[in-house]
Amino acid sequence: MSADxxxxxxxxxxxxxxxxxxxxxxxxxxxxxxxxxNLLAEASVDATLVDAKPPGALALDEHESSTANGKEESKTxxxxxxxxxxxxxxxxxxxxxxxxxxxxxxxxxxxxxEHNEDNFLVADLTKQSRGLxxxxxxxxxxxxxxxxxxxxxxxxxxxxxxxxxxxxDIVYGKMIAxxxxxxxxxxxxxxxxxxxxxxxxxxxEAKADRSRRGMGTTATIAALVDDHLFLGQVGDxxxxxxxxxxxxxxxxxxxxxxxxxxxxxxxxxEAETFEHxxxxxxxxxxxxxxxxxxxxxxxxxxxxxxxxxxxxxxxVRNDEIREVLRSIEEPLEACRELTDRANQAGGHDNVxxxxxxxxxxxxxxxxxxxxxxxxxxxxxxxxxxxxxxSDARGAMSPRAMTMKSLRPMGGGRDDDDGDYPDSAxxxxxxxDEPVDLPRESAPSWLATMLIVSAVxxxxxxxxxxxx
Numbered sequence: 001m002s003a004d005x006x007x008x009x010x011x012x013x014x015x016x017x018x019x020x021x022x023x024x025x026x027x028x029x030x031x032x033x034x035x036x037x038n039l040l041a042e043a044s045v046d047a048t049l050v051d052a053k054p055p056g057a058l059a060l061d062e063h064e065s066s067t068a069n070g071k072e073e074s075k076t077x078x079x080x081x082x083x084x085x086x087x088x089x090x091x092x093x094x095x096x097x098x099x100x101x102x103x104x105x106x107x108x109x110x111x112x113x114e115h116n117e118d119n120f121l122v123a124d125l126t127k128q129s130r131g132l133x134x135x136x137x138x139x140x141x142x143x144x145x146x147x148x149x150x151x152x153x154x155x156x157x158x159x160x161x162x163x164x165x166x167x168x169d170i171v172y173g174k175m176i177a178x179x180x181x182x183x184x185x186x187x188x189x190x191x192x193x194x195x196x197x198x199x200x201x202x203x204x205e206a207k208a209d210r211s212r213r214g215m216g217t218t219a220t221i222a223a224l225v226d227d228h229l230f231l232g233q234v235g236d237x238x239x240x241x242x243x244x245x246x247x248x249x250x251x252x253x254x255x256x257x258x259x260x261x262x263x264x265x266x267x268x269x270e271a272e273t274f275e276h277x278x279x280x281x282x283x284x285x286x287x288x289x290x291x292x293x294x295x296x297x298x299x300x301x302x303x304x305x306x307x308x309x310x311x312x313x314x315x316v317r318n319d320e321i322r323e324v325l326r327s328i329e330e331p332l333e334a335c336r337e338l339t340d341r342a343n344q345a346g347g348h349d350n351v352x353x354x355x356x357x358x359x360x361x362x363x364x365x366x367x368x369x370x371x372x373x374x375x376x377x378x379x380x381x382x383x384x385x386x387x388x389x390s391d392a393r394g395a396m397s398p399r400a401m402t403m404k405s406l407r408p409m410g411g412g413r414d415d416d417d418g419d420y421p422d423s424a425x426x427x428x429x430x431x432d433e434p435v436d437l438p439r440e441s442a443p444s445w446l447a448t449m450l451i452v453s454a455v456x457x458x459x460x461x462x463x464x465x466x467x
Contacts, residue, residue: 100360104331111347117153117160118352145225152309155215163217170198202285216283244371247322300366311349
């Protein structure tokens with residue numbers, strides 16, 4: 001694991017890393033005798049040999065001599081050790097043990113929609129291979145890493161599909177550009193920048209074409225190059241991690257419903273029938289810039305990652321999702337089972353699922369504490385890792401709220417999903433003032449009938465009294 005990844009994790013999870021450099025011993029001669037010309041010549045030859053050796057191979061003897069007239073400059077000669085020059089082999093770089101991934105992705109139009117506006121991304125960045133051919137379903141993480149993602153488009157049949165397709169294409173293009181990431185911080189910064197670039201491009205396309213005005217997409221993108229899995233989040237698609245018997249949501253929904261739940265103004269039971277559950281706080285393409293919520297997970301052997309659109313999380317409860325991931329080991333079969341369950345529950349929206357299972361010698365087994373301690377964890381990039389225009393930590397503006405197509409919330413979080421930081425530390429806020437919830441009132445037709453009935457009664461009673 002790279003030291004800079006550890007530094008970033010230290011800010012969010014109080015972990016650190018240390019690196020010890022080589023030690024060079026310098027021996028200073030205190031001999032006051034003058035060097036003979038022959039000895040100086042031999043030392044000069046030996047000094048040439050010293051320059052070609054690694055530090056620490058030889059000790060340096062410093063000799064100062066002065067001439068009788070006091071005008072001769074000091075001279076320093078390097079002498080070999082008693083046994084002569086020793087060739088020291090450079091330390092071999094420790095080879096990273098392999099991390100293996102088995103994965104699959106699936107998208108389904110659902111039971112109600114006529115078009116599928118979802119898209120997903122599965123790519124081996126080292127091989128620059130993108131897709132789900134047989135050879136792509138089992139990967140070994142290479143120097144460039146692996147990227148997975150789910151995007152849920154909005155804005156109409158054509159526009160929503162265009163937005164989500166643009167998002168996965170641009171993210172993939174940005175992630176394979178340039179040299180392989182030298183560190184985890186560089187990979188994380190590249191992930192945030194790629195998501196932001198996708199948002200800017202979608203916004204520009206919508207601005208240029210009136211028929212696509214208002215199009216946008218959510219984005220939940222995961223990337224790894226070692227045992228640190230980074231997730232960039234915009235919108236309300238979700239990332240879950242199964243470790244042992246626990247399924248934990250490792251992303252945060254950027255939605256009005258989630259903000260109200262965290263503020264204590266709405267219960268999870270009320271959220272399932274909440275009138276405004278179709279409002280998300282931001283999406284790629286609806287504004288010129290977005291704030292990417294960057295989180296991370298330190299992977300362990302046997303972990304399973306699930307990325308999904310709310311067509312799954314809104315229709316299938318978390319305990320069902322957990323049971324499927326625990327009981328079905330093969331990602332292809334698990335994807336099929338989850339999409340089938342969402343359709344059986346009503347299939348009100350497009351359903352997209354990506355599942356990845358992690359194994360290999362590069363990961364160690366999870367301890368009981370690591371299973372119990374799995375939770376949502378923000379990752380803070382070091383200063384200067386992102387361009388000045390980027391912001392993966394800033395607060396979202398209320399004007400960024402976006403109306404999605406109405407979709408029921410049949411799902412909801414279970415006990416394992418309460419692993420969010422305190423809302424006071426949450427950088428993604430709506431407004432400080434309380435939100436006024438809509439109150440239940442009598443239907444307008446009922447009120448009209450009551451008024452008409454009252455007027456009729458008054459007229460009838462007046463007629464009889466005036467007779």
